Amino acid sequence: MNAGRIAPLALYQEVAERLRQRIFSHELPPGTWVDEQALAADYGISRTPLREALKVLASEGLVTLKPRRGCYVTEISERDLDEIFTVMALLEGQCAADTARKATEADLLRLRGIHAELEQAAARQDINGFFEANQAFHYEIQMICDNRWLTQCITDMRKVIKLSRHHSLFSEGRLEQSLAEHREILATLEQRQPERAEVAMRSHIRSGRQALARIAAQREAN
Numbered sequence: 254m255n256a257g258r259i260a261p262l263a264l265y266q267e268v269a270e271r272l273r274q275r276i277f278s279h280e281l282p283p284g285t286w287v288d289e290q291a292l293a294a295d296y297g298i299s300r301t302p303l304r305e306a307l308k309v310l311a312s313e314g315l316v317t318l319k320p321r322r323g324c325y326v327t328e329i330s331e332r333d334l335d336e337i338f339t340v341m342a343l344l345e346g347q348c349a350a351d352t353a354r355k356a357t358e359a360d361l362l363r364l365r366g367i368h369a370e371l372e373q374a375a376a377r378q379d380i381n382g383f384f385e386a387n388q389a390f391h392y393e394i395q396m397i398c399d400n401r402w403l404t405q406c407i408t409d410m411r412k413v414i415k416l417s418r419h420h421s422l423f424s425e426g427r428l429e430q431s432l433a434e435h436r437e438i439l440a441t442l443e444q445r446q447p448e449r450a451e452v453a454m455r456s457h458i459r460s461g462r463q464a465l466a467r468i469a470a471q472r473e474a475n
Contacts (some may be wrong), residue, residue: 268296268306271467274309276315276326287316287324302374314413329416331469337410338462342455344407345391348398349454360397361443366385367393376434380422383431383450384386394442421464434460 272292275281287307295302307324310316318329352360367390374382395404422428434457441450 257434265302265305265309266362268298268302269278270305271296272310273313273315273316273412276310277412282328282329283416285326286327289324304460315338315416316413327413329413331466333354334414334417334462337413338458341407341410341414342458344403344410345394345458346451346455347353348400348403348407349394349442350451351398351400352394353442353445353447353450355399356442356445360393364390364393364442368435371432371435375428378428380420380428383428384420384422387435404420417465421461421468424464424467427464430460430464431457 256384272281281287288298289303289307293303296303302425307316307318310320311324314385315327317325319325356364370386371383371390374380391407398404422431434453438450438453438457441453
């Protein structure tokens with residue numbers, strides 16, 4: 254029995270999620286042609302729910318539908334990254350400012366706990382652990398901010414960023430730099446300084462983009 258097959262009555266959202274994870278893991282790398290017939294056979298479904306799933310992924314920017322040419326996993330360019338990070342800095346900066354205004358002591362306690370995980374992961378040089386704690390830290394700020402439209406926009410853009418073949422934390426010195434930036438963000442939130450929190454968060458996002466650019470430059474040089 255093929256463990257990868259999906260029951261005939263499964264919703265297209267489940268198909269979309271399976272494809273989404275294959276794209277994020279780069280099992281389906283950027284630029285890959287999506288073989289609808291093979292995927293439908295693999296999942297044990299008709300092509301109708303598969304096509305609906307691909308429309309969902311296209312709306313998220315993860316795949317590109319090309320008339321008469323089929324569907325491809327989206328390739329993200331350096332220009333794309335520049336533009337996405339510019340918008341991300343604005344949105345996440347606003348989240349940080351709003352969080353500085355709204356956060357309760359209980360909210361700050363949760364953020365301190367997540368930040369402790371960042372410190373521990375950095376001490377172990379555990380990039381994967383640091384990445385997970387980093388994601389949790391940013392997500393918690395979005396939850397405290399409590400603006401679903403900001404959260405939705407940020408989530409959608411982070412999905413597209415995952416198409417990048419590299420992660421900024423692999424840039425030399427970036428993990429330590431990122432940790433220092435998180436310390437600054439947390440301090441501004443604890444001191445309830447919205448303007449400083451916004452500036453610190455924007456600087457943090459821009460630093461992540463610069464780290465990715467360094468990795469791309471090193472790759473081209475080699």
